[in-house]
């Protein structure tokens with residue numbers, strides 16, 4: 019079960035409360051089949067526009083694209099095999115079966131189309147429509163996913179966490195100079211978000227601070243856990259997640275992390 023990363027409303031600071039639970043959904047990833055669902059939250063303050071909004075788990079939203087049963091990591095692997103290694107569909111199918119994924123050529127072709135559309139900014143003709151949608155819902159919460167690597171580059175996906183809409187996607191390096199223009203593009207195109215959720219990579223922290231000064235930036239719990247220890251078994255992962263939630267240590271860690279970042283900058 020996934021829960022939103024924000025516990026308090028990014029607009030008024032009141033507690034977020036349950037809005038609804040999503041039905042169970044199966045997502046096939048490179049690491050196996052995930053059966054998951056999500057608890058969607060809203061602001062409990064009836065006078066706040068966050069009361070009619072839906073706050074989502076960045077991890078859940080980041081797993082896949084709308085209408086797909088396969089994870090974004092599978093799409094990225096297919097894209098890399100096809101467009102960087104020039105593999106045929108049959109070779110891609112063989113590559114997938116190494117990860118225990120058995121599918122067919124038509125599905126892979128569909129994924130490759132989605133992948134190409136994603137990295138070529140397929141939404142360009144829809145920007146105005148997306149802008150109006152964001153304005154209508156009263157703003158957006160920017161979610162930055164930069165965890166899927168395609169060979170030497172990272173696939174960055176920028177979404178509105180409230181509606182789940184993909185705002186922008188691009189392949190880029192991991193340095194601030196690589197990430198900053200992407201964040202700036204999102205800022206120029208869609209305006210300042212109500213809040214940001216990311217895995218707090220150095221490059222993202224710096225870019226967000228410059229593009230959106232003063233906007234709350236929340237650490238995605240999933241990425242936090244992933245960074246803490248990839249080697250930890252899944253069960254331990256979940257226990258740790260529950261412990262962290264119960265003991266509210268996350269807030270403390272984020273605070274410490276921010277202090278470390280500041281010190282790092284000061285000491286150059």
Ligand SMILES: [Zn+2]
Nearest residue numbers: 027030061066
């Ligand atoms: Zn609120």
